[in-house]
Amino acid sequence: MRTMLAGRLHLDTRNFSVEEVPVPTPGPGEVLVEMRAAGVCLSDVHLIDGTLTPATPTEKVARSQRVTLGHEVAGVVHALGPDLTGHWAPGMRVVLESGRNCDRCPGCARRRPCRQPLTLGVDYDGGWADYVVARQDTLVRIPDHLPFDQAAIIPDAVSTPYAALVRSGAVRPAQSVGIWGVGGLGAHAVRIARMIGAVPVIAVDPLPSARERALAFGADLALDPADPGFAEAVDDATRGRGLGVAFDFAGHPAVAEQAVPLLTPGGSLVLVGLTPEPVTIKDSVMFTFEGKQIRGHLGSLSDDVEQLIALTAAGRLDLAPSVSARVPLAEAAEAVSRLERKTGDPIRIVLTR
Structure with a gap:
């Protein structure tokens, strides 16, 4: 045998x-x-x-x-x-x-x-x-x-953030994007957001090394979520518009609490990181009035893997x-x-x- x-x-x-x-x-x-x-x-x-x-x-x-x-x-x-x-x-x-x-x-x-x-x-x-x-x-x-x-x-580490941005988040060129958690998935989300043409791409992570990596991977701004001037920095970077789409790759309930108020009217928070903890919306009146959304995302489709192989093979994604x-x-x-x-x-x- x-x-x-x-x-x-x-x-x-x-x-x-x-x-x-x-x-x-x-x-x-x-x-x-x-x-x-x-x-x-x-x-x-x-x-x-x-x-x-x-x-x-x-x-x-x-x-x-x-x-x-x-x-x-x-x-x-x-x-x-x-x-x-x-x-x-x-x-x-x-x-x-x-x-x-x-x-x-x-x-x-x-x-x-x-x-x-x-x-x-x-x-x-x-x-x-x-x-x-x-x-x-x-x-x-x-x-x-x-x-x-x-x-x-490519399957998962790259295809999951790719599908999250392209499918669940439906990110468009020139749309402002926030990415919480710049680890194995979030780092690729930064690169994909830049490849799509999102502006600005704002990365959020408590680790200085992760923020440095985000900038190297194409983020326009990398912030510490504990920074007292965090909300003001996002407002300045987006010229007062807020975030069109926010992505939680950290899998932490605090992300929703921080990200939802920063969403532009009609904006979405896409949950990619997994956590058994509840997600809480503090001001459901404004959340509903402004038409904001929270979406869950898991994995990717066959088409996503094939597209990423083509992009990587062609040198569009290193x-x-x-x-x-x-x-x-x-x-x-x-x-x-x-x-x-x-x-x-x-x-x-x-x-x-």
Whole structure:
């Protein structure tokens, strides 16, 4: 029996370790991908510490109480399962989408949005492994000149803020934008907002290093949320207009309290960062009178990943600065610890083989 290394989380004990497990066999409509790069996300940390848990685990994960982590994965097609309908061949360079439809719910039956989407590396085995099985409809080809470590982080680290800005926030050129939290997702939100043409792009983070990074990534202004002159600085930067759209990538209730009063009439706050804490609106009268909105956002669509691959491959979006470190798969636990402690203030740590 062939074996491989895999970063496995024991859901019953929340114990994470790199273990030797059998190499999986692709089933009908599936492909076996040899992992070349896999991103380490804060949600992986939250899965390990128990803050997050699989919402719709597959029968295999539910029965074994074990799952291989990793939802940002790029690699090479290694072997093909039966009954493939696409044109796949060993050696093709691919990136995996970070989830898949359940194919069982009423939404899937009617070709509508899936009501119970499954997340790679959460609900089914992900890519922190030498090899990972992927359904063919979750694979996207990548060009030869796009490095694996940059391609790997496109699903989620880049596609989630991209979809938040383009879809949920519907950001337009010359529109004022505020971005709270300039970590792994927020840093890319700053770059995407500038690429879209938002003006001004205001980044908000309590960490001086994060504010410096935001400016390097194209923010017009970077503010400390605790600055006594915070509201006045936003007013000056927007020439009294306020923020057309604000984005919470920090996942902190205080963001809404600070951002909502700064929204222009008709403006929106888009919640991207996850928190179990309630979001409170202090003045609901003015909120309603001015037609403001609060929207939730999660993940991205297949089109978003394909568009970002095209933008990155064409040089419109340089993701090289986003790869903070490359760590061997065997040292995945250390990579998780480094992210949890924010050692070096990383944007994305990438596991490699």
